[in-house]
Amino acid sequence: MKKYTSIGALLIDFRHFANMSQAELAAKFDVDIRTIIRWEKNETLLKADKEEEMVDITFIPYQVIRNLNAPVAIPTYYDFDVRRYSLSNISKELPDPNWIIDLHAETNRMRKIKYDSDVEEIIRYSKLLPHVVKPISKEIILKATELLPELNQIIFDTSGFYSGHNVFLPLSKRLYNKIRNRAITENDITVNDLINYKKQKNPVFYSYNMSSDCNENFFYLSASILDFLKQINRPYVYASYTSRNDTYHINSLMGVTIVWEDKELQKKINSKAPPRLNESNNVVFNKFINRHLV
Structure with a gap:
């Protein structure tokens, strides 16, 4: 910064x-x-x-x-x-995720995504990401929110201006494995690929992207993710594809591992970090959460 x-x-x-x-x-x-x-x-x-x-x-x-x-x-x-x-050199880096464990994601500045204006802000942010060739459609974001409102959230500042969001796509393990094996990309995902995670034995919560304009909003958005995952009492996969190095740093502290990274694409798009597919699951997250609740 x-x-x-x-x-x-x-x-x-x-x-x-x-x-x-x-x-x-x-x-x-x-x-x-x-x-x-x-x-x-x-x-x-x-x-x-x-x-x-x-x-x-x-x-x-x-x-x-x-x-x-x-x-x-x-x-x-x-x-x-x-x-x-x-506002300071000390707080300009993302905080240790251990701080988020006991934070309650309750603020009247955050709600589920529901308006076209919400989606427009999300798509505008997506265009800033060097690895995003073409942002996913408005229809996919709104359908994902309908199926997974707990993880598709938007946050505003005290003046009502957009300040960040979470966009998660609920996918089947079968479709996710195609992304994992690089048979398809995010751009190949359609509305019909989104699933009702409650009916899946091993759903995939695929983080399309996450944005926060400051650490305070990062706390609230991250806490909403952990609060949701704490309630899932069956196997699941958490995955994300990102070229942001700070996001990867936070994920790695939580036990998320790299499935693959594309250094050739990094050179092509002149990104500060290689686009990476990161992955974790319920066992890893539960160990992380429980370790800090003792």
Whole structure:
């Protein structure tokens, strides 16, 4: 994460990240290019309505913009690649998952995915991930939520702006094995492939992706996953395919192992970490959970 102390520096880096000129950004905001220049030089701040526009245009978390767009800015660390912020150098890394075991995932800022606007935010985040060739469809996300509402959650900040999500696909072991054996990819999954996990002897809870814009929201989203898995009293498989190295670090601490990784694809998409298929099961998770409940 990079430390920002002004809205101007954030805007300049956003343009570089998005490969956008000052003129193109001005057109997005429907302002004169001179306004963009003044913002970037910190000669003027954004008005309140432009803060909301900036969220829509840049997909930067509202809290980051609010912290920096002030007469006395609040220094904030931010990473464009993973859409994540922190207020201090100490807390910018993801925490030890042991802390999450006893956390109750109760907050009025989190609910199941249900609106088109929810899905639009999720798909927009998915497009940031270098390994995602094409995001899964809205229909798949909504069907997955219908079948598995406990794990398909979206979270907002205190101002009502999108702050993260979990998207899990309930799959049969047979279909998952095709992904595991690299006979098919995520893009081959259809609505008809999603199953009622309650009727499966060994269901697969396939994490399509997880996003959180800060550690607090990561806590709530992760705790909701563990709370659900604690209640499953039969065999299951947990799997995820990701190119985020921080996510893999958390998974590895919980006993999740790498099934395969694609270093050739990593070079092709210029990813910081190789896309990896990670896997675990009820035995491993129960050992992790029970070890920290003693």
